[in-house]
């Protein structure tokens with residue numbers, strides 16, 4: 079394990095999406111290979127093995143896992159069985175997976191071999207995979223067809239080597255144009271981009287601050303952007319917090335929220351510097367699905383998180399996705415619905431729920447796996463004042479009664495602040511204030527930042543203070559303000 083002296087300099091690069099491009103590229107390459115196999119003329123009875131050459135190109139380009147390579151080999155084998163003119167085509171079912179696995183082994187282990195700065199993988203894989211696959215194929219053929227050993231040794235095996243040599247030529251001839259084509263279409267990264275590492279498994283990463291979530295010198299820049307959306311952010315979320323994060327539009331609130339859930343850096347493409355730890359574990363050393371059991375998130379377009387027909391099926395779907403045992407699902411649904419006061423709606427169709435009920439269903443979905451931390455991104459943007467009040471009553475309950483730690487990103491603060499113990503102000507990716515609610519509100523008022531988010535009643539108190547009045551408690555609700563004014567005017 080390597081130790082990291084300065085966490086602010088540790089980078090994690092990730093290109094967005096792409097987890098299925100090995101399928102896209104392999105399908106395309108195998109289709110080309112099949113056409114070439116059917117139409118290419120032979121020279122002196124010898125032709126390159128186009129199927130092997132094309133899947134070698136696909137494997138060199140997409141670097142699949144061994145399991146994926148096995149799949150590629152089996153698909154290539156099926157194509158060959160269907161199009162082969164050989165007496166015993168079923169040998170392909172063994173020889174092609176062997177060829178694809180050989181190719182993958184070389185891609186994973188011999189990528190360092192270069193000639194004048196150019197990758198030698200297409201040449202090496204074209205030759206080795208063809209010899210392995212062809213060798214296996216003719217060996218099977220020899221035994222199945224009972225061919226004489228002398229033919230096998232003096233004709234068949236040398237022919238395999240000759241075709242291997244031909245494939246060592248045609249594979250790079252297809253690889254480099256294909257690489258250029260896929261890079262120009264944005265389907266693949268260029269070779270320089272591919273060299274960027276995003277594997278942190280070798281680092282010994284430990285938080286230096288306590289807290290359920292600890293962000294340490296976190297910076298993040300989205301792909302193809304020039305300025306970082308988060309810039310050297312250091313903050314913690316502590317157990318039991320009801321933390322509200324506010325800031326102008328575009329200040330980086332949602333990105334901060336995405337960093338807490340692991341969507342940054344695992345889903346969005348970009349470069350992360352510094353680190354986020356959830357429960358002491360670096361988010362770059364875990365996966366989004368593992369994090370989802372600790373940090374549940376409700377996004378601003380929460381309707382898009384609903385996929386099933388009924389309330390019960392919806393929560394069951396989330397639980398199944400998280401790998402919860404079938405015998406535990408019923409009880410987990412009951413508990414989640416109870417927490418959000420939705421028990422009577424268990425069998426209701428999702429389309430027949432009101433906006434507020436659908437939101438509570440999404441919260442039940444998130445709660446079903448019992449995460450410690452709940453993150454809400456602009457949760458009340460689509461609710462009326464009554465719905466907003468009900469929402470905050472509900473998550474206050476989840477905070478005090480069930481012990482969930484709450485993080486809310488909010489622009490309209492009136493309804494949220496009476497329940498919050500901390501208010502964080504973010505601006506251009508920097509944390510400007512991270513303190514109790516009153517201190518941060520005063521900061522916003524004094525520095526004239528994001529003043530539209532300051533509750534009117536608090537702004538009124540600030541104006542009165544400017545005029546020389548003094549009050550004991552911050553005006554975060556009308557009740558407090560009324561009591562303070564009554565006290566002030568009493569003789």
Ligand SMILES: Nc1ncnc2c1ncn2[C@@H]1O[C@H](COP(=O)(O)OP(=O)(O)OP(=O)(O)O)[C@@H](O)[C@H]1O
Pocket residue numbers: 300301303307325326327328329330331332333334346
């Ligand atoms: N996937 C993305 N790719 C590139 N840039 C992005 C992406 N998501 C957000 N940004 C940019 O990052 C900046 C911060 O966005 P973010 O959504 O984090 O801010 P926000 O404070 O939540 O804004 P809002 O209150 O409007 O939702 C914006 O300039 C935005 O355009």
